[in-house]
Amino acid sequence: MSCGARRPWWWRIRPVPAAVLLLAVALGVVLSTERLAGPTDAGQRPAWAAPALAGTTLDGAQFDLATLRGQVVLVNVFASWCGPCRDELPLLAETARQGSPQGLRVVGLNLRDGPDAVRDLLERTRADALTVLPDPDGSRAVDWGVRGVPETFLVDRDGQVVAHQPGVVTRQWLRDRLSPLLAAA
Amino acid sequence: MIRRAGVALTLVALLAAAAAGLFRSAVPAGRADPVAAVAAGLRCPACQGESLVDSRSPIAVSMRQVIADQTAQGRSPDEIRRWFVARYGEEVLAQPPARGPGLLLWVVPALALLGAGAAAARTMRARRPARVSPADRPTRRRSRRPVWWLAAAGLVALVVAVAVAADRLAPPTVTPRTDPTAVALKLAYDLEGQQRYDAAAQMYREALRDRPDDGVRLRLAFALLRAADAAGAEQAAGQVLDHAPESPDGLLVLGLAQRITRPTVASATLRRFLAVAPAHPAAPEIRRLLGS
């Protein structure tokens, strides 16, 4: 029985701690490679066909995304009860004004909101010129795969969603994503 | 003997009754809500770890609505789930599918159960006394000094590693200090909300030093007016009107301030306000004031 000394060294390693060690190292490797890769473009999936979006706008006109082929459409999901939305509306209104000669349409999809509250918000943010499509029960937004407000989708001239921004859009984002599309015309 | 049989009989009867109760209880009751069942299997995309059933976020309410609509159209739970996965990706499922890494959810606990069970079975077996060979005992005497120095070096290395790593890993932008003017403005709004107009006016003045902006000046004027400092409000509104003589808000505050300082010119200012902005939210109130 006095064979303890003759056993190979690995016999003396206990399986449980060794397994835990291996798992921990693996987790560390996975996480640090992720770290080195840096914040990748998570959430940027390849372009997909834009879901249907049609109905009566806030001021009574008819709107159908399908008729806008050949134009670039920025779909912004917003609500009056959402603070960040309020902050980004002026930027969107400005973008709409500047981009319209190059074939840009900006459409606000108004999620679960009252018409009065929206009108008030648009007035206050000087964004009354925006095309706004009400979505009182949120089913249109769900059809688009909206996660929260604000969220913005960029539809190119072929009706493909080419960019998608959960959260507030910035000037930088618009410059990076929207400008090339508009310039391509 | 009879007593023992009685006990056994009672236990058997109880067992049967319990089995019946368990069976009846485990069979899903007819009133189970199919919408809730589907919603329980989906995750609220706007929240952390909440299922659609529990979540109160507006998008979750909408998603429940969509589930209800689709159920009413006769779609099966599986179809509805697939519809959601097509739009939101697989992360919308409350549980990852049992493939790829999702398998780990079942493999790891199973391995833990088997491993711990095997270890427990070994523990339960009797063990003969193992003769201890002296080589196995950790009694090798080494010189103490190197150990101590090694430990000292290790500790220093630990501290240095943390210091260096903390420095290296710190995000490149060293906390982008928020614009102090914006902070001052935010605080001023809050103070106004708490009806501490004096303090709010002070904050607006601070913000104005860095950013001479008519919007801020107007807020200052309003705050001063509410803090019963009509002269200050008049002065601030006057500055706004110097730049923009037609500013409706400027005229409004000026007029209201003048009602206290110089009542004779106040109504003229307010009338000008009404002429410039007849649809202003404050207009009806001003009309009432002028009418009385």
Added chain:
Amino acid sequence: MLGDLGTAGLVAGLLAAPLAALLWLRVALAGAPARPARLASVGALLAAVTACAVLEAALLGHDFSVRFVAENGGRHVPLYYAVTSLWSAMDGSLLLWLLVLAGYGALFARGRPDRLRACAMVVISVVTTFFFALSTFAANPFRAVHPVPPDGPGPNPLLQEHAAMGVHPPLLYAGYLGMVVPFALALAAPLAGPDGRDWLRLARPWALVAWTTLTAGIVLGAWWSYAVLGWGGYWAWDPVENASLLPWLTTTALLHTSLGGGRGRERWNSVLACAGFLLVLLGTFLTRSGAVASVHAFTESPLGPLLLGFVLLAVLATTVLTGPRQPPPARPGVPLWSRPTAVLVNTVLLVTVAAVVLIGTVLPLIAEPVTGTRASVGPGYYHRTAVPLAVVVLLLAGLPPALRVRDRAGVLRRLALPGAAALATVAAVGLLSRPGAAALTAFGAAAFVLTGLLTAPGVPTTAGLRRSRRRAATLGHAGLALLAVGVAASATYARVDERTLRVGETIRVGDVAARLESVQRAAPGGRMTVRARLVVSSGGHSHLAAPVLRYDPARDMAVTVPAIDAGTRRDVYLTLLAVAADGGSASVRLAVNPLVGLIWAGGAVGTAAGLLALSDTVRARRVRRPHPTGRRVPVAAGASP
């Protein structure tokens, strides 16, 4: 000024803690006198006390030049919540963490300084050193702010709603960090030679302290979640909760395997003692680095990688130190119907539950880099896996009164009555209502446990209970059974309805009706508070309830504070979800949660059981202990050259 003083405190700790490690190493290696080492440990504690006191002073004195105060202080914060804001955000809570850790170190340093204690103190001092370094370099709350802001946003509004916030984090930390002592002892045991054999006896009281405070902390956290978050539940299986449950599970197992001196279960004890603290470190990493919320958040602060590195280092050290197989001592086999068997089965199940909770918590972390999508593990997974296992664990808790060493043959006879009670409960409840299989078996198991405990010899009389050697276990198991009944009943019989009411309209759940009387808004614009008044009537009497919805613009965050009418039989739980702009209507959620009180009662009984076990252990030791503390070790005498 205060900031510099605080940083000085941290630096002093950063010097004292490694000094303590080296001095204790000298005690372990060369049998040097322990006094300087003890002083160094106390020095580390004083440094932590200074740092905490300075930050408290800065918070209370509104010194916004200190970064932590600028980010988490505020002139409007009431005194109590100004004090508790020390642990309302990470950098400050790290100071509390240090305070508790250094406190355990200084307390544990007091005993007889044999080689085992000296080695263990080295481990504790190294851990303390790491956290001082972390606090100084990576999360220093005392950094200066330019320009000094005139006011701060105040702590997270959720943490300003309930008095439990003052006790919950300190208790949790006391629980987490108490595990450092058993961990250090388990690591030290193989190094300490003959002294090391006694490590478990020394570790058990500390494990009890950790378990008791952690139990109280977890239950208080659940209560806070129930009373403040307003979603109606108390446990959501979210990563932070899971991180606290993991070490609780392994320590519960350790308290059982270490019974009776832990003979025959040496490896179990060592693995479980190490696992407890390693899981604490892992949980800290998971919740503090933001890694669970999103892998990308991990890169935003240096804390994540550093904590991960330390977890890996600790795992490595544990493997190297306790890894080599010791030749096991001889022992007889374990009879099937005996307490050791029950203990082992219990341990296996608890370890499996811990594995379930662990993989459920870290899976999103593993899956995101592999598949690219964010997997999430919802409560459904735990309901299918952890809950059935927990019901079996509960059943096991009913066994001890029946398993007696002297009379093995009579086990089944003694189990007949509890078994009959369990079956009768299942039959009655299952036939009268339909709670579902999990809840029904939980009711049965609870009946089994409670009947078993009540019919155990000596229990019916208080005098008998006072004499019983296992009275703490009896109490603890009773607490567990109560908790299980509360959880199962509130999960299955809760009734909820949600409606938008105009003033004067009524919402009904069962026999409870709530009529909306008024909706009041205060301070439009700034810190908005909406309060609804409802008259709740049930069974002939009625009372006024006022749920609140608060919005904090400084943090852009809404808090729903429910109005809870807690009763012994059931809680009436009213939440205000939204109000119309004109104040004429409000969306209200009315829930009737039966027997929720049993959950808190069970937690309280469990905590009391922990305290009782602790006092019993200490008293037994005082009777047995042969020599006074403070004697020098003879072991090291031959070691010095």
